Amino acid sequence: MSDTPTTPIEFRRYTQNLSPAIPIAIQQATGQFFEKRNARVAELPEWELLRDVGHRLRLHTLEHLDAYLEQAATSLSAAGVQVHWAMNGAEANAVVLDIARQHNVKTIAKVKSMATEEIALNTALQAAGFQITETDLGEFIIQLAGLGPSHIVVPAVHLKKEEIAQLFKEKLGVEAPPDPEQLTAIARARLREVFLAADMGISGANFLVAETGTLVMVTNEGNGRMCTTLPDLHVAVVAIDKVVPDWESLATLLKLLARSATGQKLSTYTNFITGPRKTKGEHGPRELHVVLLDNGRSRMLASPLTRETLKCIRCGSCLNVCPVYKQVGGYAYGWFISGPIGAVLTPQLLGTKIAAELPYASTLCGACAEVCPVKVPLLDLLRHLRRRVAEGDATTTPIVSPVLRGVARGSAIALGTPWLYRLGARLMPLLQVPVRRGNWIPSLPAPLNRWTMVRPFMPFRARFRRWWKHHKKNE
Amino acid sequence: MTQNRFPNPVLDAVRHSLGYESGAPLPPHPLLPSARAAGTPQAEIALLLQEIDKVSGHTQQLTTHNLDTALGALVETENIRTATVWNTPTLQCLDIAGRLKHLGVTLVPPDAEKHTLAQCDLGVTEADFAIPDSGTLGLLSGPEKPRAVSLLPAVHLALLTPAALRPDLHQVFAEAQHHGYLILITGPSRTADIELTLTLGVHGPRELYVWIFESPGE
The missing domain is CATH 3.40.50.10420 (NagB/RpiA/CoA transferase-like)
Incomplete structure (x- = not known):
């Protein structure tokens, strides 16, 4: 009640x-x-x-x-x-x-x-x-x-x-x-x-x-x-x-x-x-x-992403696996529905002014989306709603900008292709020369400076594969 | 659905969001997985009884010869004084009401008033369907088969013949969907609301007996 x-x-x-x-x-x-x-x-x-x-x-x-x-x-x-x-x-x-x-x-x-x-x-x-x-x-x-x-x-x-x-x-x-x-x-x-x-x-x-x-x-x-x-x-x-x-x-x-x-x-x-x-x-x-x-x-039907929230059949299995819900129980979510589904439904029904904290009540571990019997994309929805908290409820962009999406796709290809990965590992020590100051990279140029605003980066030092080979030989 | 027969703000808002006009053609929905295939009748009966036992029901295979013994034992174990029985042909043919009366049980008509039925110790019904895989019984309703008989009395006894067996929900639904009422029963009423302790008989019957007759009408 x-x-x-x-x-x-x-x-x-x-x-x-x-x-x-x-x-x-x-x-x-x-x-x-x-x-x-x-x-x-x-x-x-x-x-x-x-x-x-x-x-x-x-x-x-x-x-x-x-x-x-x-x-x-x-x-x-x-x-x-x-x-x-x-x-x-x-x-x-x-x-x-x-x-x-x-x-x-x-x-x-x-x-x-x-x-x-x-x-x-x-x-x-x-x-x-x-x-x-x-x-x-x-x-x-x-x-x-x-x-x-x-x-x-x-x-x-x-x-x-x-x-x-x-x-x-x-x-x-x-x-x-x-x-x-x-x-x-x-x-x-x-x-x-x-x-x-x-x-x-x-x-x-x-x-x-x-x-x-x-x-x-x-x-x-x-x-x-x-x-x-x-x-x-x-x-x-x-x-x-x-x-x-x-x-x-x-x-x-x-x-x-x-x-x-x-x-x-x-x-x-x-x-x-x-x-x-x-x-x-x-x-x-x-x-x-x-x-x-x-x-x-x-209203939620209008966007292909928010529409997916309504697939939910209220089984509660996303609550049962959520590491956040398991620590705080149902009251913390402030309304009739709690856990990951509450964290995505409440902000959509009441607006992110009222429910600004809920999309952050998650570690984004993804266990909820994995057990959901009808595959509600809870992670995508949580990320989308975090964006809405920052930019206002009028935001309809699914999650991230096309640029970031492109970067993410690019890194996925680079990390998933052995020769590209090896090439990158060789190039990194050279690429970081202009920004490296001794044992630290204190700041990066925009837009990467968002990372170094909080703390300096460690420079890229060794090549892991070479270290691994060496390490194994010494064993 | 060629015209908007329900002009109302909810439907209008839904259409607006989806960008459809009223009466847009409806594509077929995704294909569903095929239903479970049935085993041999003996295997299906064995599975049904096993699954009902797993959900805390009591099961028995009977013939008309040992029906009186079984009823006598039930009346004694559950301390049955009043009972109500559905008026279906099978139950009448087996003369369940007569046999109970013979055991000293008072009988109440199944379409009695709810307060009267709530005082009954035993309600006897006949399952229209049984799904072995989940230990589920399916009961329809009608003037001779009132709904509260499987709900209000403390003990529910459901009788069935192998003719009620269906391999899966899909077959039950195909037959039951044009009836006004269907109840699927899987075990006695239960709750785990207090400290997750399983407790039987919270609102509905606390005991469920399921008796299956191997060859009906013998």
Whole structure:
């Protein structure tokens, strides 16, 4: 439950007052998820092929998002779903509030959803007097504690069982032993009452199938099923990038998602909901609404690079491998999404005035891009956004100037061709004569002086190959 | 899609960014990897049971002869007092409801009100699909197959015949995509939200029993 930041996100300041309990808990979680993910990936010889297909599929969908959205809206309507469009969070919240008021709703059961976190729907509903309960166990705990999520999959991972027992005692008035099983049983009983009493269920969706207008939701606990099966009214807030063309594509993406997120072959429950119930005895909502949310995404579609951000399927595997995230946890990123994907998404949605520190919350080690199941080019995006921090949000240049790109390509050729490399090694001692002063090169001419402004360079002295030969002989 | 049937700012903004006109032709999407090939029926059944056990389900292969023994053991182990059973032809043919009644279990109709179903100890369903490779069951819904039966009771028993086996998600989707509802179930409800300790039965059923009949209707 984090409201949209309106002042700069202070990543560095946050990390300075970090309790050591956070990195310990986070590393346990990320280690476990990553280990399981690796085990599942190793079982699948075609994993890389699957990743490649996932990437191309997501990109294709985004490149033709207008057509797929239109198809999705048509199919949803045909299935009896009421479709709403929202340019931003305020519009989406207003739509949900309207629906709740029209149906005289009192209590709402909610499934964890990134889209509703993004638009701070809970805050809007609470302010309007509705009683809304987060029903994912981890979310329920942090809602009681008044905190935000610290990990995308296990939001309360930084809290010890003793703290949770204390919290249950204070907020729920029940004496509970610090035992995960018994604490879970208490939450189960409490949330059962919520599910059975709720007049309205609110969810997001992991995917929306354009072909049939089907909402796809992945959960392990079963709260997602409760919220979308028991109340007579179900509202799903779905960001426009969740669209997939058809069920064939969906099969591929589901295989990538569960393995990457929690190292499961499939999550415990995967729901496919096409329209409201057809008969009362069948269960399910009588009325189903879908709010299609833009909130800055259409703007991101304009550039071929920023568009790639929207391929993300929110598995969280980039968090699990990020050396920065593993030290600081989720809060430091200041909004609903953290880790490498948070560091690239937040500055694009809120602007680099608010999120100036986030593109620097990375060592650029590249582990995130390597595990990403749909190949989001996180490194290119981080570098592009650093440029935007320096030059303003109007910058559309992908990463570097053509000149630098040329230099980089030239060096790659020189370093990759043995004879060119050897020639360079022989020429260097001669080339540095004009700038060398004794044992140092104190300054270089522009534009290379940017390097020597900070510290002097060591001159190029020996030829490595000759040294190596000599060294080996002496051994 | 030759005309703009949804004039709205979101679609307009998307089109503006992509530089497309409404109704631009849609090229086919990238080719997908082929689905997993099925093994022999025996191998598929063995794999299914093994994978369900791995995700903490309880599995058993049965014939009509030992059905009563199995039900008796289940009622005793899980302390079943009330149950609800789907009205599908297979379950009726096997007379699950009658056998449970005989064991002293009170039966509630499957389309009962949600508060009533929430009091049930056992929900019995029949899987429409089963995917051996991931230990997954697929259940559709309908008037005789209400959704909450596999959700609200503390214990879920799913019966199936080899006819439900499908090699991969792709085949399940090809058949299920025109139904209003599909739920894929892989093991009992679970969470690791408190100190990453795996806990079963957080909201949905805490136990999942899967019984497969080798030759149906014997």
